[in-house]
Amino acid sequence: MRFTSTDRYIASRDLEVAVNAAVTLQRPLLVKGEPxxxxxxxxxxxxxxxxxxxxxxxxxxxxxxxxGLYEYDAVSRLRDGQLGDPRVHDIANYIVRGKLWDxxxxxxxxxxxxxxxxxxxxxxxxxxxxxxxxxxxxxxxxRQTVTAARRPVVIITSNNEKELPDAxxxxxxxxxxxxxxxxxxERIVQTHYPDIRQDLAREALNVFFKVREVPGLKKxxxxxxxxxxxxxxxxxxxxAEALRSRxxxxxxxxxxxxxxxxxxxxHLFERLAFLSRRGG
Amino acid sequence: MFAPFILALRQAAIPxxxxxxxxxxxxxxAGVAEYSVEDFYYLARAALVKDERYLDRFDRVFGVYFRxxxxxxxxxxxxxxxxWLRKLAEKLLTPxxxxxxxxxxxxxxxxxxxxxxxxxxxxxxxxxxxxxxxGGTSPFGAYGYNPEGVRIGQEESRHRRAVKxxxxxxxxxxxxxxELGSRTLKLALRRLRRFARQGAATELDLPDTVRSTAxxxxxxDLKLVPERHNAVKVLLLLDIGGSMDEHVRxxxxxxxxxxxxxxxxxxxxxxxxxxxxxxxSNRRRSDTELPTAQVLRTYGPDYKLIFVGDASMSPxxxxxxGGSVEHWNAEAGSVWLQRLTGHYRRSAWLNxxxxxxxxxxxxxxxxRHLMEGRMFPxxxxxxxxxxxxxxx
Numbered sequence: 001m002r003f004t005s006t007d008r009y010i011a012s013r014d015l016e017v018a019v020n021a022a023v024t025l026q027r028p029l030l031v032k033g034e035p036x037x038x039x040x041x042x043x044x045x046x047x048x049x050x051x052x053x054x055x056x057x058x059x060x061x062x063x064x065x066x067x068g069l070y071e072y073d074a075v076s077r078l079r080d081g082q083l084g085d086p087r088v089h090d091i092a093n094y095i096v097r098g099k100l101w102d103x104x105x106x107x108x109x110x111x112x113x114x115x116x117x118x119x120x121x122x123x124x125x126x127x128x129x130x131x132x133x134x135x136x137x138x139x140x141x142x143r144q145t146v147t148a149a150r151r152p153v154v155i156i157t158s159n160n161e162k163e164l165p166d167a168x169x170x171x172x173x174x175x176x177x178x179x180x181x182x183x184x185x186e187r188i189v190q191t192h193y194p195d196i197r198q199d200l201a202r203e204a205l206n207v208f209f210k211v212r213e214v215p216g217l218k219k220x221x222x223x224x225x226x227x228x229x230x231x232x233x234x235x236x237x238x239x240a241e242a243l244r245s246r247x248x249x250x251x252x253x254x255x256x257x258x259x260x261x262x263x264x265x266x267h268l269f270e271r272l273a274f275l276s277r278r279g280g
Numbered sequence: 281m282f283a284p285f286i287l288a289l290r291q292a293a294i295p296x297x298x299x300x301x302x303x304x305x306x307x308x309x310a311g312v313a314e315y316s317v318e319d320f321y322y323l324a325r326a327a328l329v330k331d332e333r334y335l336d337r338f339d340r341v342f343g344v345y346f347r348x349x350x351x352x353x354x355x356x357x358x359x360x361x362x363x364w365l366r367k368l369a370e371k372l373l374t375p376x377x378x379x380x381x382x383x384x385x386x387x388x389x390x391x392x393x394x395x396x397x398x399x400x401x402x403x404x405x406x407x408x409x410x411x412x413x414x415g416g417t418s419p420f421g422a423y424g425y426n427p428e429g430v431r432i433g434q435e436e437s438r439h440r441r442a443v444k445x446x447x448x449x450x451x452x453x454x455x456x457x458x459e460l461g462s463r464t465l466k467l468a469l470r471r472l473r474r475f476a477r478q479g480a481a482t483e484l485d486l487p488d489t490v491r492s493t494a495x496x497x498x499x500x501d502l503k504l505v506p507e508r509h510n511a512v513k514v515l516l517l518l519d520i521g522g523s524m525d526e527h528v529r530x531x532x533x534x535x536x537x538x539x540x541x542x543x544x545x546x547x548x549x550x551x552x553x554x555x556x557x558x559x560x561s562n563r564r565r566s567d568t569e570l571p572t573a574q575v576l577r578t579y580g581p582d583y584k585l586i587f588v589g590d591a592s593m594s595p596x597x598x599x600x601x602g603g604s605v606e607h608w609n610a611e612a613g614s615v616w617l618q619r620l621t622g623h624y625r626r627s628a629w630l631n632x633x634x635x636x637x638x639x640x641x642x643x644x645x646x647x648r649h650l651m652e653g654r655m656f657p658x659x660x661x662x663x664x665x666x667x668x669x670x671x672x
Binding site for chain 1 (some may be wrong): 335
C-alpha cells in the first residue's frame with residue numbers, strides 16, 4: 001500500500017517518497033514546515049490512505065514522555081486506601097494507559113501522530129528514544145513489558161521551537177514541507193473547493209501571493225489561511241472584480257481578517273494602503 | 281555503495297551517521313526509490329538530512345557528487361545579476377576548441393582571479409574568453425566550457441545529464457549562516473531561557489506529597505511548589521548612530537524579538553563604545569541619560585550583559601581618554617568596558633558585521649580582545665553560540 005496524493009490532499013513527490021520510506025522501514029517520520037502547510041493533516045491523510053486508525057497525541061508544554069506510555073494515579077490509590085476500597089490491593093487498577101500503549105496493543109494497524117513535539121520540554125524526545133526505536137516499554141509498577149504487536153506508523157510534527165536531539169533525529173526520516181508554489185496551490189484550491197468560480201480563485205491567488213510578498217510581515221499567511229479566506233469569499237459571494245478593483249486604490253484585501261492574524265500586520269497594510277492612495 | 285557520498289556530506293559538515301546510511305540502504309533495498317534519480321534524491325534527503333538548515337548544503341553536495349564537478353568545499357556560487365547570464369547564444373564548442381581552452385591552474389588561483397574580475401567588470405558580458413558572462417570560454421560564468429570552470433548561477437548542467445531538483449537550491453534561506461528574521465532570532469534566544477522555581481506555590485508536588493503523607497501516618501498532606509518561571513535577566517546595550525545606521529533595522533528586530541523572551545529585559549543605548557553615560561531612549565536622549573555607574577548599581581551581576589554593535593570606530597575611542605567623537609570622556613572606553621564586563625558574570629558582544637570582515641578592522645579586534653573573544657556574528661549560528669556561552 002503506497003501513499004500518494006488523494007482527492008483531498010496534494011502531496012509533492014518528495015513527500016510521497018519520504019512517507020513511503022518511513023512506512024516501509026517502520027521508522028518515525030519527522031515533518032517540519034511553516035505553520036499552516038498541512039503537517040497535522042498529513043497524518044490524517046496517511047492513515048486514510050493506508051486504511052489504518054489514527055491515534056493523535058497532541059503535545060503541550062507540560063506534557064511528559066511518560067504520559068504517552070502510562071501514568072500511575074497515586075492520589076486516587078491513596079484515597080481508596082484511606083476509604084478501605086478493596087481495589088487498592090491491585091496496583092494495576094491505578095495504571096492509566098497512554099496513547100502509545102493504546103497504539104502498541106491495538107489489534108488493527110494504526111498511525112500515531114505525535115503533534116508539535118517541540119512544544120514539550122527539551123528532554124521529551126530523549127525520553128522516547130527507546131520506546132520509538134524498539135516499540136516497547138517497561139511498566140515498573142506491574143513489572144510488565146508492553147511490546148508492539150505490529151509496529152505503528154509514527155508521524156511526528158515540529159514547528160521548530162526547540163532543537164531536537166541528534167540521537168532522536170537519527171532514528172527518524174525527515175521531511176521539510178516547503179511552501180507550495182502557484183501551480184501546486186491551484187491544485188490544492190481545486191481539491192478543497194472543486195466548485196469555486198475560476199475567476200475568483202485566480203484573483204484570490206493573485207492577492208494571496210502579493211500579500212505574502214509584502215516585506216516585513218510578522219506572520220505570512222499560509223495554505224490554511226488561504227483556504228479559510230476562500231471559504232469566506234465564497235460565502236460572501238464576492239465578485240472577482242471586488243478583488244481586482246480593490247488592488248488599484250487600496251492594497252487591503254477584503255475580509256483580510258482570515259489572512260492577517262497579527263495587528264501589526266494589519267497596521268502595516270493600512271499604512272501601505274494610505275501611501276498608495278496618496279501616491280496614486 | 282554510497283560510502284564516499286556520506287563522507288562528502290560529512291566533509292560539508294552535515295551530521296549524517298552510519299545509522300542513517302543503513303536506513304538509506306534499507307530503503308533502497310525495499311524498493312522505495314525505484315530506478316528514478318529524482319526519487320533517489322528525495323529518499324537520500326529524507327534519510328540523511330534531519331534539519332532544514334542542512335538542506336541547501338545537501339543539495340550542493342548531491343549536485344557535485346553525482347556530477348563529479350568542482351570540489352564541494354569552496355565558496356557558494358556568487359550571486360550575479362540574472363541579466364548577465366541570460367542564455368542568449370549558447371556557444372557549442374568542438375573538441376579541438378575545448379582542447380584549446382586553457383586552464384588557469386589551481387582552484388585558489390581561479391577564485392582569486394574571479395574576485396579580481398568581478399571587481400573590474402562593470403557591465404553584462406557575453407562570449408569572449410576573459411570576462412564573466414554567458415556562452416564564452418572564460419573560466420567564469422555559465423553555459424560555456426572550460427575544464428576548470430566555475431559555474432555561476434547556472435540553471436542546469438549543459439555538458440552532463442540535466443539534474444534539476446537540487447540545482448534549484450530552494451532551501452538556501454534556511455542555511456544557518458543566513459541573515460536572521462525576528463522569528464529565527466526568537467528561537468535562538470530561547471536557549472537563554474533557564475527555568476527556576478520562584479514565587480507563589482501553586483503546583484502540586486506529588487513526590488513530596490506522597491513522602492509527607494507517609495510520614496503523616498497515611499493522612500493526606502498536600503505539598504505545593506511554585507510554578508516554573510523564566511528567570512533569565514538580560515541587560516542589552518545597543519550601539520546607535522554613526523556607523524551603526526545601516527544595521528539599525530536588524531538591531532530593532534533583535535530588540536523586538538528579545539523583548540518578549542525574558543522576564544527581565546533592560547536596555548540602554550550607547551554610541552560606538554560605552555562611556556560614563558548611557559541613555560534609555562534615543563529620541564529623548566537628554567531626558568533619559570543615566571550615569572553608567574548607576575546602571576551598574578541598579579542591575580546586579582546576575583544579569584547577562586549583551587552588547588550589540590558593529591564595533592567599528594576609531595581605535596582612539598577605545599584606548600584614549602577624550603577619544604569619544606561626541607564629548608570629552610575622562611576615562612577611556614576600554615576602562616568602562618572592562619568595568620562592565622567585570623561587574624557582570626556573563627557578557628557577550630553581538631556584531632551585525634559579517635564575521636569575515638572583522639579581521640580588517642582594528643577596533644573590532646581590540647574589542648574582541650577586551651571581550652576575551654566573546655564576540656559573535658549576528659547570524660543564527662552566532663546567536664546560538666552566544667547563548668550557549670551565556671548560560672554555561
